[in-house]
Amino acid sequence: MRRQGDARLGKDLFVKACSHCHSLQEEVHPSSPRLRGPHLSGLVGRHAGSIRGFPYSQDMRNSHLVWEARTLLQFLRNPNDVFAGTKAPYVHMKKSSDREDIVAFLQVATDPARKCKDLKSPQILPREASPSGCQRTFQEMQEPQHGYILNILHSTTVGCTNLVATNQDSCQR
Incomplete structure (x- = not known):
């Protein structure tokens, strides 16, 4: 039986592994010198490679992939399996539980309609x-x-x- 991700654990993993390149806020400009990755606001349900002004790989720009739990889990396991030539300077998450926790956090933290209800702390x-x-x-x-x-x-x-x-x-x- 597959374990459901824990958003609280995912929050800590996001800080350690993702927040140096990604913001949860849309207001951060795509060419910010601090960020190497696109903002993640509204991530779940968004088409991959769709943030204006961000230099995605050609493979990602031309894909028809929509970010959802399944596709995020695949990308976190190995980004190059999903998009050849991705620009993500990424350390692969080997533990499926870590990937599931980050996805659970992203499902809450990137959806403004769910933030207040679902993040208990x-x-x-x-x-x-x-x-x-x-x-x-x-x-x-x-x-x-x-x-x-x-x-x-x-x-x-x-x-x-x-x-x-x-x-x-x-x-x-």
Whole structure:
């Protein structure tokens, strides 16, 4: 029997393996010097290679693949099996449970209509002891007016994982 992915575990794996190249926010410009990969907002159900301004491999641009749990699991197992010549500088995830956890997280975190309902613990904490600038940012984000903390961005200005708050009222229910 196949295990269902755990979004909470997937969140931690995403931070470690994916957040250095991918943002969960659409507002991040595709040519951002920090990001090597496209944003993942609205990923599930989106056609592969469809973010304007991002330099996808020709194989990905010409595919008719739609990102869903099955295709994401295949891509995370070995991206070159899905798209020859993919530009993803990727370390293959050998454990199927890790792939399933990341996909479970992406299904929640990239769908604005599901975020508020499905992430029972929406706060994403810094991975490591951080410089004073990061700690200050984290403390500021804990203030009630900032609402839920849902998205992860890597801040080049303070050199650590930076947390971005979104107002919980903007979440669709």
